Amino acid sequence: MHAVRGLDLAVAQGTVCGVLGPNGAGKTTAVRLLTTLLRPDAGSARIAGHDLVREAAAVRRSIGVTGQYASVDGDLTGRENLQLFARLHRVRAPGRRADELLDRFGLTEAAGRAASTYSGGMRRRLDLAASLIRRPEVLFLDEPTTGLDPASRNVIWEVVRELTADGTTVLLTTQYLEEADRLADDIALVDHGRVAHSGSPEQFKSLIGTHVEVVVADTSVMSKAAGVLDQLTGGEPSFDHERSAVGAVTRDSTLTLPRLVRELDAAGVPLLDASLRPPTLDEVFLRLTDHKELAV
The missing domain is CATH 3.30.70.100 (Alpha-Beta Plaits)
Structure with a gap:
C-alpha cells in the first residue's frame, strides 16, 4: 500500500503552495518525506536546489518545519524555548534573535512565562517562531492554524505574507479552504497520494x-x-x-x-x-x- 505515489509538485521561489485533500490523502506523509523525516522508496526531489536523499543534511539546513502539533517545551519560557533552538542551530546572538521573533509574533509580554501557561494560539505562534530561527529558504507548514481563533490565525497569515515577500517559499497543508484562498499562489489537490489537480485559486474556481x-x-x-x-x-x-x-x-x-x-x-x-x-x-x-x- 502506498501513502504517496506519483506525487509531482513544483513550487516557485517566494510563493505559497497550498496542499489540499481529504483526510488520508497523503498530505502529511508528503511533508514528512520532503523534510527528510521519512526516506522515500523511490522517486526524486530537490528542495532549495538540494537532492532530498543525497544531500539530506543540506536540505535540513535550508528548511523550517511547523508540524500539526506544537513542539515547544512547556517547562521553558517562551524566550528560553527560542534561545534553545537558536543555540542548537548555532545562530549568532541567540538572545537577540529570540527577542526579534517574540516581537514579530506578539509574544514579548509573555516571553518570561512558561510555555505551558500559553493559550493554544500562543503556543502555535511560538512553534512557528521556532521554525524561523535560521531564516529558512523553504518553510513547511502542516495545518498550522487548526483549532486557532480568528485573531491568532490572522497573525500567522500576516507572517506568511511577510515571509514570501522576503523570498521565502512556503508549502502549506490546510483543511481551511479560506486559508488556501487567502494565502496560496497555487494549489495542489492531493488524493490517494498523488496530485489530482493543480492551479491557481482562480483556475480552480473556473472549473465550476x-x-x-x-x-x-x-x-x-x-x-x-x-x-x-x-x-x-x-x-x-x-x-x-x-x-x-x-x-x-x-x-x-x-x-x-x-x-x-x-x-x-x-x-x-x-x-x-x-x-x-x-x-x-x-x-x-x-x-x-x-x-x-x-x-x-
Whole structure:
C-alpha cells in the first residue's frame, strides 16, 4: 500500500503552495518525506536546489518545519524555548534573535512565562517562531492554524505574507479552504497520494463557473425564470421553493447582472433579487473530491 505515489509538485521561489485533500490523502506523509523525516522508496526531489536523499543534511539546513502539533517545551519560557533552538542551530546572538521573533509574533509580554501557561494560539505562534530561527529558504507548514481563533490565525497569515515577500517559499497543508484562498499562489489537490489537480485559486474556481440566482416576487413564475436561466447559462436550474429562488451555474464569463435582469424583465418575471457570484473553494473542493471526472 502506498501513502504517496506519483506525487509531482513544483513550487516557485517566494510563493505559497497550498496542499489540499481529504483526510488520508497523503498530505502529511508528503511533508514528512520532503523534510527528510521519512526516506522515500523511490522517486526524486530537490528542495532549495538540494537532492532530498543525497544531500539530506543540506536540505535540513535550508528548511523550517511547523508540524500539526506544537513542539515547544512547556517547562521553558517562551524566550528560553527560542534561545534553545537558536543555540542548537548555532545562530549568532541567540538572545537577540529570540527577542526579534517574540516581537514579530506578539509574544514579548509573555516571553518570561512558561510555555505551558500559553493559550493554544500562543503556543502555535511560538512553534512557528521556532521554525524561523535560521531564516529558512523553504518553510513547511502542516495545518498550522487548526483549532486557532480568528485573531491568532490572522497573525500567522500576516507572517506568511511577510515571509514570501522576503523570498521565502512556503508549502502549506490546510483543511481551511479560506486559508488556501487567502494565502496560496497555487494549489495542489492531493488524493490517494498523488496530485489530482493543480492551479491557481482562480483556475480552480473556473472549473465550476459562476453561480446565478434570482429570487422571484411570485412563485407562479419560477418555471418561467428557470427557462430564462437555462437559456442564458446552459446549466440545469435548481429550485429553492422556500425562498422562491431559482439558481444555475454558468461558465459564460460574458453574462452580466444587467443582462440577466433585462432578460427576466422581458420574459415577464418580477424580481425581488438577482445575483452573480464566483464559487468558493469549498464548493470546488467538494466537486473535485466527489466527482472524479473533473480531476486531471
